[in-house]
Amino acid sequence: MKGETTGPSDLELVARLRSRDRAALEALYDRYARRVYSLALSIVRDQQAAEDITQELFIHLWQFPHLYEPERGAFAPWLLRSARNRAIDILRRRSRDYQVGVRFDTMSALAQDDPDDLVLRADVAAGLRRALAELDSGLREVLELAYFSGLTQREIAERLGLPLGTVKTRVRTALRRLAEALAGDRES
């Protein structure tokens, strides 16, 4: 599955947003809202807050579509990174009750009939899941805390009883392996 889209590309839809084409917003919402909401929910663990993040993100995209700069990468990861940033920000402002124990899902999210995987370049997403599944538990644990919890490196080190340098190395190593896997998938 190569993830071909069945309609206008993300780039075309974002360009149409600049022309105030509401149908383009609807199309992008239908493609990505579930992804955005799921990611926000996995971080804030609060349905209302996750919906607020999703709503604010799409409204912001509608108001300022030019904030997405295609030369800096694909639209999907940009949108999802924005969703994570907003969710982590809310988590940190709301309380010190950090979410611990959230895990990446490497198994269930690639159903063949999953419509938004068709537009999320399923080859890239699948390659990332494979690379995640191949990370040893120590690397993956640190990466999950770093990605979902809102903890700093020092706090992760304290929580896991690891030297700070070990946490830094694990974060770096885990992300490098994922980046290499993504680069490999693009070249293959």
Added chain:
Amino acid sequence: MTGRSLTDHDVDLEAYALGLLDPEEAVVVAQHLEACALCRNELHRIEETLGWLGTAVRPVEPSPTLRNRVLVEADPGDRRRWRLAWAWGGLAAAALLLLGVLLLAVTRLERRLDEFASQQERIAAVLARADWSTVVQGEGAGFPPEVGRIYVDRGGRDGLLVLGGLERPEAGRVYQVWLLRADGSRVDAGVFLPDRAGSALLLIEAPDDWTRYRGMGITVEPGPQGSTEPTGQRVAGCSWDWSAWGRS
């Protein structure tokens, strides 16, 4: 690269992109990124990886009503809240305005309390999200040509001022930061005093998205709370032009 090895920077860049660094470390990375295209490219690669990681979560459907809420709020033309306020008439609009001011005051107070507790994390997070920055130029007598940088997340309202080489203002006075709207009006963005070394780190929470502003200025005002509008000499500032990213 400025005398540090690529390996060192790679360690910092991953943690920087995730918002995991302490603020002092994050500032060092941010300043380095300004001068190093190689590291900027590497950061973009890491950011894209982080974005794809967002696909590796269990998919959950949002409420069916959310779609409609988004589309209603994105109604073409003026924003919905403005249309509603207009329809309700002057009295209702005034009441809403009063309520809005009160809510804003309460929200800002709460936020400031929260910020106090988590400022260190926020500085690192703001820097990690910042996708644009520019030089803050010294304008007052005795100020260096460049006194620092402002880092902005154009997709949000947070920003960070990193300043140095500032003289401490005379007793009873403070520096006050103003954001400049396109219509020329100024918005208070906070007061500060530099430390003994003349440095200051100031988190800015803009009332509106950064795309609503076209510049920033710093004046000397009566302390400790500053002024409601600029009264003192402008000593530093910068301007920018979002039109390059403007809607067609």
